[in-house]
Amino acid sequence: MKPLLLALLAAPLALAQVSNPEPASLSIEGTLTDQLSGAPIAGGRIVLDEHYPGRTLAYSDAAGHFQFDSLRPGAHHLLARRTGYLQASQLAVLYSGRNSPAVRIALTPQAVIAGTVEDQDGFPVAEASIIVFTRSAGGELVSASRGGVTTDDHGRFRAAGLASGSYYLHVQPGLAGNWDARYTDVYYPAALKFEDAEAIQTTSGQERSGIVVRLQISAGVRVQGRVALPPGFAIQHGGGRAQVSLTSAGIAGFARTTNAMVADDGSFTFNHVQPGKYQLVPVLPPPYGRGFTTGPAGAVEPNLEVGAADISGIALNVEDTMPVDLPGKVVFAAGVQPEPVIVLLTQRNSVQAQTASQEDGSFVLRAVPPGKYYLSANATAGSLRGVSARLGEADLPYGALELKGPNPGSLVITMSSAFGTVQGVIVDAAGQPVSGQYALFHAVKPGLLPPAPGKTDPAGHFWAGLPPGDYRVWPAAAVPADYRFGGSDAPPGQGQLVTIVEGPNPPLRLVLAAVK
């Protein structure tokens, strides 16, 4: 593995083997083995060049052997996966007229956490959903389970695909809530609060079975209030009825929402609300779904704190705010063939307004309520992306814009197909490649697109695609929460200034700061 790595770093190799004119006559062969036992792994799937047109799949045979033929010189990416193991990837470099030395890919056996969820009667709980989470290197709680984990009719669950580490379980009551609505979310083993949760340690290849989660009954409190609608709005409209949604902040981004119907007199009631911070939002039936606000438009902060006592008398005053039409124009970078462009305004990750540009590039986003939005623009086909935008005279870094007042001005969006790709490696202070780390980019002059972070694979490699421009790049153990919106920059003295040009760029080598 090491010679290949060094070969990659020694010189800016042409990684785009797709356009390589040399004949496809080379081959890569290798072996898939168990990292712990060293035994060959049969039936593994090895994918060559996952993200390229020449994607090919091979299976490892009984001896763990696999082979790819008819390849061109250049760098080839290998990804190996086999049920029961963590996936791994590796780069192999083919030089003209020479096959690569045999590749050896070792897969780490997965860890599994398995057990049952019981209610207070000791009955198994079906359809309880379990979130397995862990602390990232940056200290944040992040989900670790692949896909959803749910108990079967015997209350059994299996959370597989885990690496060696320390995990917490967050369990929702599933069908126990049908039996008794007071059943509430718990953390393993039976904790109502995360502070009382116990961690479960796993090591590679280990199955931690027999984990029993005991659901708890907690009556919680009652939350009551009243929705006041502006004149002309109705609680019941068409087939729909106004509701109020109560969303808990949740852990690791797993917000939990319950809805209560609004009665004819405007009142609403939530029973069994557990202590915590919540966001309370009225949801009106169509056609009122948009064009109204409660308090500050686009507020996302929790606005309700629930403690040990019932809460009543909450007033949700819905204001009828006037939506505006937001006109604009799409312009195309030099040499770009104009195309229809879809323009979107999003808020809290949901699309609030969308339209398509006309033949002359003009568009109008209609009936947009006041508030804070993110703008994005993409061509309906091909690889054109919105790279920068202005509203009136103001640049919109990362597409952030706020609409207020009746005359918001006009949008100008510049489209370009120029795109740069860069690969690299993140190493620790000792020069060893580190997996699961992020290469973060901060645009010196922010455009419309947030630069996507590159994450390192088990060989310490990352890949990133960026619009051309100047960036500060630095390695980090986690992606900061505000990264997506351009809110984070390199820590002082750590950012490495790079200029990304269109097409493949020279590989980067990022060194993690030594842990003090």
Add this chain to the structure above:
Amino acid sequence: MPFCLRRAFSLLGLCAVLSAQTPPGTGTVQGDVTDGVTHKPIAGARVKLQAGERILFTRCDENGRFQLAEVAMGSYAVAADRPGYSPATGQPPSYARLSPDKTLAEVHVILQPYSVISGRVVDSAGVPVEGAFIELLELRPIDPNRRPDFALSASRAVLGDRQLVVSYSTRTNDLGQYRFARHPAGSYYVCAHPATYPDSRDETERATYYPRTLRATDAKPVAVAAGQEHPDIDIQLIRQAGVRVSGRVIEPVDSPKARSILVRRSIVVTPSDAPLLGAGVMPGFDEKGAFDLKDLLPGRYVIEAATTDQTDFGNPRTLLAGRRTIDVGDKDVDGVEIAMQPPFDIQGAVVFGENCPAVPVSILPRAESRLGNVAQQDIAGAGSFTLPGLIQGKYTLAIVPRPSRTSAAYRYSVASATLGDREVLQNGFELTGQPPGALRISIACGAQPAAQGVAR
């Protein structure tokens, strides 16, 4: 513990004594919980009495009996639960009613044991497939109003005059195991779709029916009785390379021009006697009309093509459409031509019976084809209308008279709907290459107040 006390009383048969001791304004609810198949008592079942927000819990003794004393007057829904049984309230739901005249209520709750179908999915190499999508399907009468679901779903496979519809779905775990429990007894088909992790997807791996076939016609149903478990419904996914079908659409010389620059050129492939489509078949055709369908398995398919423009989101207008049926073997097929033609506009008229005041009428033709999009037409009263943009294919017709409150003295119904000289109210119609005749809708009314008449 109160529970022990109750059990002791129940065992000793002291019910009469208990009810005599009951404080005023309360009563006793007692009864049993039995197995709906064996009719035997279910020991240890738990019981819930619910009247509004008042909820009481207890548990059955080893004879399946329970008793709750000092229960406030009222009408209680009685539910029971025990692992291995559907936690239903029994069939029909049981109620216990306590009143000053009746202070002892006896309830019998029956729980149905659920059936289980479970098994393991492996790939062609024999490796357990994690994350395979498994569907439990049942044969149901064909619903003409139900459009084909997304291409991956097995829900539209047709067997004779019935079709397979998905009743339950789940995913396999890391051991390749799946388990369908808590569903009623019946006869089910099982279909396993390859895992959807895109990075290790094998495009030649196919959705496979139990026991091991690509075609629904060869699939074997699994009959399961209440309380029965089929633990070995194992499926090995079949790998088979598909072939390529290419060709072009032939547009008429005087094609209508798109009004928008957002033009969509779609191809939809529907298996009519063929295995399910793989995920790779999501094609369109290019500006020169060429299309290239990859990865079709042997069988008979209907290929439909349409050009639509989108002047407005959600309201596409069909400019040209065409369809043809092809048979695919195990070799690539080239040069398939699909003749395109403008869609039809159907002219129609609504007439009302004698003495029937005219009311608004909504007309909605539903196309069987996923490419057929016809907007609902709302007609103010008697008179003519146009259904624009109907492409070739089968349609059903929903016609709804919408009397206002003032004319609700009459019950409206659809007496007939004819297209040309054919009655189309019951069975809908099929548009071929020929222009259809006019659609004539007759609305009748009777003189009794009633809800809206609905006809298909």
